[in-house]
Amino acid sequence: MTQSSEWRKEGVLTTFGSVVGLAFGPSVIAILAISPFIPPIEAEFGWSRVQVSLAATIVSYMVVFVSPLQGFLVDRFGPRKVILTSIPLFSLGLASLYWLPDSLPVYYTIWVLIPLFSIGLWPLGYLQAVSQWFEKKLGLALGCANAGIGVGSTLVPLIIAGLIAAYDWRTAFLGLAMIVLFVTWPVTFFTIREAKPGEVDHHNVALGTPFSDAIREPVFFMLCAAFFLLGLTATSLVTQQVPLLIEAGWSQTEASFVQALFGFALLFARVFIGFIIDHFFAPRVMQIVSVGGAIACILYALVPDAGIISAVLLGFLLGAEFDVLAFLIKRYFGNIAYGRLYGVIFGVFYLGSGLGIVGLAAIRQTFGNYDSGLFIAAGILLGCVVLTAFFPGYRYRAAT
Numbered sequence: 001m002t003q004s005s006e007w008r009k010e011g012v013l014t015t016f017g018s019v020v021g022l023a024f025g026p027s028v029i030a031i032l033a034i035s036p037f038i039p040p041i042e043a044e045f046g047w048s049r050v051q052v053s054l055a056a057t058i059v060s061y062m063v064v065f066v067s068p069l070q071g072f073l074v075d076r077f078g079p080r081k082v083i084l085t086s087i088p089l090f091s092l093g094l095a096s097l098y099w100l101p102d103s104l105p106v107y108y109t110i111w112v113l114i115p116l117f118s119i120g121l122w123p124l125g126y127l128q129a130v131s132q133w134f135e136k137k138l139g140l141a142l143g144c145a146n147a148g149i150g151v152g153s154t155l156v157p158l159i160i161a162g163l164i165a166a167y168d169w170r171t172a173f174l175g176l177a178m179i180v181l182f183v184t185w186p187v188t189f190f191t192i193r194e195a196k197p198g199e200v201d202h203h204n205v206a207l208g209t210p211f212s213d214a215i216r217e218p219v220f221f222m223l224c225a226a227f228f229l230l231g232l233t234a235t236s237l238v239t240q241q242v243p244l245l246i247e248a249g250w251s252q253t254e255a256s257f258v259q260a261l262f263g264f265a266l267l268f269a270r271v272f273i274g275f276i277i278d279h280f281f282a283p284r285v286m287q288i289v290s291v292g293g294a295i296a297c298i299l300y301a302l303v304p305d306a307g308i309i310s311a312v313l314l315g316f317l318l319g320a321e322f323d324v325l326a327f328l329i330k331r332y333f334g335n336i337a338y339g340r341l342y343g344v345i346f347g348v349f350y351l352g353s354g355l356g357i358v359g360l361a362a363i364r365q366t367f368g369n370y371d372s373g374l375f376i377a378a379g380i381l382l383g384c385v386v387l388t389a390f391f392p393g394y395r396y397r398a399a400t
Helices: 011-021 026-032 035-045 049-077 079-099 106-117 125-132 138-168 169-191 219-237 240-248 253-277 283-301 305-331 338-367 370-389
Strands: none
Touching: 011 026, 011 125, 011 138, 011 169, 026 049, 026 106, 026 219, 035 049, 035 138, 035 169, 035 219, 035 253, 049 079, 049 106, 049 125, 049 138, 049 219, 049 338, 079 106, 079 125, 079 169, 079 253, 106 283, 125 138, 125 305, 125 338, 138 169, 138 283, 138 305, 138 338, 169 240, 219 240, 219 283, 219 305, 219 338, 219 370, 240 305, 253 305, 283 305, 283 370, 305 338
16 A cells, blocks of 8 residues: 555545544543533532532443443444434433433433443544554544544633533533534534445455454553553543632633643644654653653642643643554554454543542542642553553554
8 A cells, every 4th residue: 555545535534524523522522621511510509529520430430331332333333323323312412411400310310321322422433434544644544533532622612611601501511412413413424434345455454363362462451551540640630620720710711721722732632643653652652741741730739820831731641542542452453353442441541530530529629629639640640651661562563
């Protein structure tokens, strides 16, 4: 395959559709952009910060359950069908929050259902579709697709802040539901394509380690451990970023701007890191951004006025995570069980994420600030740096 032949129309369209789908998908709306909703919901119902933030933890735990199932569905039926079926259901789940009563059980039940309704919309579905079209430029293609989460992390907080300021948080959820239904579904319908047998000429398209063998290999457990530690820290920091800044003296508008800046950094990092890992050993790249994440934690604790720098560093951390994961699964295990392996490790990431979200909020409630939790997060990220140093070389390299 020549370098130019990888950038064919179907692959480019699929990448573009993935950008839009991920920008307004559950990874952004239900996790990364949930932070602006916490203060108004807390104020209206009188619920505690931990009670409101538990929604993100519920989503994270549900992802642990749905990710392996998503991997099975994508491997079995193909990503296009699973994606197009999930979009209307995700929109319905978001819209239901417009009518949320003063009831924590109802609030939590909705957040249990949303990850189920959006089962096809977590990154795996889109990345599986994109990875079928690319080999030598796999990292860059995955980075471009994953940039959708950066686009969403930049735009969605601004949309939420605007709707909350003009109307209320309920209307903000309803507005997001309309965007998902009337923007995401048509775009993905006309752009997401799956490669048919013989349509791409990758030499190793049918190669790979069977799932039953892959899950016994040391590198699989190392990936699980590394992404558990990353989940324990990164997502919890993002979900608490706006409340953390407000408590440090930033206004709601200023904090929302920092959240949007985080999204822009994440957007840039998706593409940049994707390009870099095509040329440099991906675990080493992950080490560098993990050190940056640890520095961000320390800055948030000691120098909260440097919130912009911290947000950019966190953006690079989250921007690298799933580029590297999607890339390493193909390089270590090939294509045969790509969906199931990604689903399991993605679920492990969100197992850590759920613990981290509730843990950071609980530490804040216990000590009256986030400092202790931030120092713990910095230590965990440095532990991830050490673990990543032991990753082996690739087994399945790009076809030549």
